[in-house]
Amino acid sequence: MSVSKKDVKYVADLAHLQLTEEESDSLVHDMNQILDYMTTLEEVDTSDVEPLEHVIDLEYRLRDDKAEAPLDHKEALKNAPDADTDYFRVPRVID
Template sequence: MSTDIQTIRKLAHLARLEFDLTKEQEMLQDLNKILDWMEKLRELDTSQVEPLLHMSEEVNVLRPDEPKIIITHEEGLKNAPRKDSDYFRVPKVLD
C-alpha cells in the first residue's frame, strides 16, 4: 500500500501543518515506509494471540495514602517573599 502527494497535502491541511516541496517528499516517503511496515504486520498470524488490554499485569499499584506532616508551618513560610504571621501575602487579584 502506498499513498500519493495529494494525500499528504490533505493530511497536512487537516493537521494544520505546512510543508515545503522537499518536506512533502520526505513526509511521503516516511508515510509510505510506515504503510509498508503495517502491510508486513498484516502477514502475521495473530489468531492465537490474546488481545492486549493493558501494558502491565499490575493493578492499582499505589502507595497507601497516609497523611503526615513533611514540613512544619514555619518552614513552609520561611522562604515566602511576603508573609503575614500564618499566611502567604500575595497581590490582590479580584476587586
C-alpha cells in the same frame, strides 16, 4: 493503499502546516514505508496471542494504591518558589 502527495497536502492543510516540496516528498516516502510495514504485520499470525493492556509487564512496577495522610499546608508550600501564608503565587497571565 499508498499515500500520494495530494494526501500529504490535504493532511498538512488540516493541521495548518506549511510544507516545502522536499518535506512533502519525504513524508510521502515515510508514510508509505509505515503502511508497508503495517501490511507486513498483518501477515503475522496472532490468533494464539492474548490481548495486552501494556506491551511490558507493569505488575511489579506500580505501587499499591492506598490512602495516606495529606500534606499539611506548610509542607505543601515549603518548596514553592513564591508563596504567601496560604497560596502559591504565580505570575499574572490574564489581564
